[in-house]
Amino acid sequence: xxxxxxxxSSLALPxxxxxxxxxxxxxxxxxxxxxxxxxxxxxxxxxxxxxxxGALPGAAYLKGAFPLKPFGRGGEDLSTAIYxxxxxxxxxxxxxxxxxxxxxxxxxxxxxxxxxxxxxxxLHRNPETQEYCVSLVNFRGQPVEELxxxxxxxxxxxxxxxxxxxxxxxxxxxxxxxxxxxxRLDQFEVVCLGRS
Numbered sequence: 657x658x659x660x661x662x663x664x665s666s667l668a669l670p671x672x673x674x675x676x677x678x679x680x681x682x683x684x685x686x687x688x689x690x691x692x693x694x695x696x697x698x699x700x701x702x703x704x705x706x707x708x709x710g711a712l713p714g715a716a717y718l719k720g721a722f723p724l725k726p727f728g729r730g731g732e733d734l735s736t737a738i739y740x741x742x743x744x745x746x747x748x749x750x751x752x753x754x755x756x757x758x759x760x761x762x763x764x765x766x767x768x769x770x771x772x773x774x775x776x777x778x779l780h781r782n783p784e785t786q787e788y789c790v791s792l793v794n795f796r797g798q799p800v801e802e803l804x805x806x807x808x809x810x811x812x813x814x815x816x817x818x819x820x821x822x823x824x825x826x827x828x829x830x831x832x833x834x835x836x837x838x839x840r841l842d843q844f845e846v847v848c849l850g851r852s
Contacts, residue, residue: 683706
């Protein structure tokens with residue numbers, strides 16, 4: 657376990673499968689292991705910063721999300737099952753750590769953001785027509801009754817409209833610099849963005 661103290665509270669990163677130890681640490685220790693050794697270190701690197709975690713946050717995020725069932729022993733097809741019980745505390749911890757790099761984090765954000773963290777958003781651009789489509793995959797395990805996509809219209813050449821290719825758009829709101837698209841999402845959807 658790596659513990660990150662935040663003033664009057666703390667966040668924890670369970671360690672599964674791998675733990676790296678650090679010696680001769682030159683940076684700021686952000687998190688410590690149970691034995692007191694550094695478990696997460698932040699250091700200046702060139703013009704930026706580097707964060708080194710001594711564990712695998714992805715393994716901790718997925719731990720508990722999947723049932724402990726032997727695969728393929730009962731004829732059941734587990735390849736289509738979704739088990740969305742991801743560890744939300746790990747998502748909170750990673751958000752806290754990403755906030756240590758506000759400029760880099762902001763620059764890495766997609767021009768299309770989902771209101772639900774368990775909906776995967778992939779932006780596609782047709783190189784011939786320059787049109788954009790967004791594919792959505794729902795990993796929540798149940799329908800999302802009102803998903804809101806926030807679209808950065810400046811980044812996407814001034815798009816002003818949205819069209820669903822699978823279901824139905826509930827509402828499109830135009831705001832300064834962005835488009836908000838509301839829809840119900842079952843398992844997947846494709847939303848094409850255009851200029852009306």
